[in-house]
Amino acid sequence: MAILVLGGAGYIGSHTVYELIERGEDVIIVDNLETGHIEAVHEKAKFYKGDIRDRAFIDSVFEKEEVEAVIHFAANSLVGESMINPLKYYDNNLCGTKVLLESMVAHHIDKIVFSSTAATYGEPKSIPILETDATDPTNTYGETKLSMEKMFKWTSKAHDLRYVSLRYFNACGAHKSGVIGEAHAPETHLIPLILQVPNGQREAISIFGEDYETKDGTCVRDYIHVTDLAQAHILAVDYLRKGNESNIFNLGNGVGFTVKEVIDVAREVTGHPIPAKAEPRRAGDPAKLIASSEKAKEVLGWNPEYTSLEEIISSAWRWHQNHPNGFKQA
16 A cells, blocks of 8 residues: 655655655655656656646546555645735645545545644744644635645545644755755745855845844744654654544744844854845744644654754755755756
8 A cells, every 4th residue: 555645746745755765655646746846756656747636637546556645745835925826825725635635535545644834823822832722824825724624624524534734834954865855946945045145046145124022133933854844744644544533733843943043053054154134024924933843742753853953954055055956957
């Protein structure tokens, strides 16, 4: 029996595939390559190019393959774009998931692990964020991910499907082999943007706001190494395999780092001065976003390996140094 990874050519998806194969699982990837990269597909995984909104295509995969469980990364995920083009996000994220669930129900596949987001919480009322905290997204992306979670919930009640939803913030870092890493176009994540400076691709890094109520005035965010996130998805599959009930888990480092702290560590790792320039605050940027992952550690047995910011940025720097243009140039 195989595990089907939707979006397995993308950043977190490809790292999850690598970890699954390393532990001997049979893996099938479905990706439309809109934002994924064929170069990130593991040679031992079976790959199908197609879109989860295409019912005939998804049906054909389930008919050809013996799928035990699904891991779902196939969603658009840019906050800014989601506010400019909300219907794109409803179409892919919600309509795609509806078609997927219809096909899963028809083919009696009853386990799914979902890559959700802590953006489902919106502006947090308290830190660290707990799974029991209120959900009130402040952008279309977070709203669609929350709606996808609700779709799993009601489908599970009607059709005996069980799911795990994993809510996390900033995935970062790269695979220890250096073969795959983060490659987005456009790039919006802080660590790769910082590393573009020592890579000669930008002159300075912008800091949006230095007057937040934090220890150095800059925003605090949660950064989790992508391999640790991949392991959490695999543990969630195991959790469902054991017959456990549907559940939701946060994945966070429980500490959080300021923008200036991330830049300082990047300076140490790269040996580059990395000039920074102050810019006005961006609308809708909360001062602190830190998720508690105590529940994931207790219930799933999740034990993140990459706990230091230096380790995370070092792995990212190895990848970006050797792949300054992502997968386009080795």
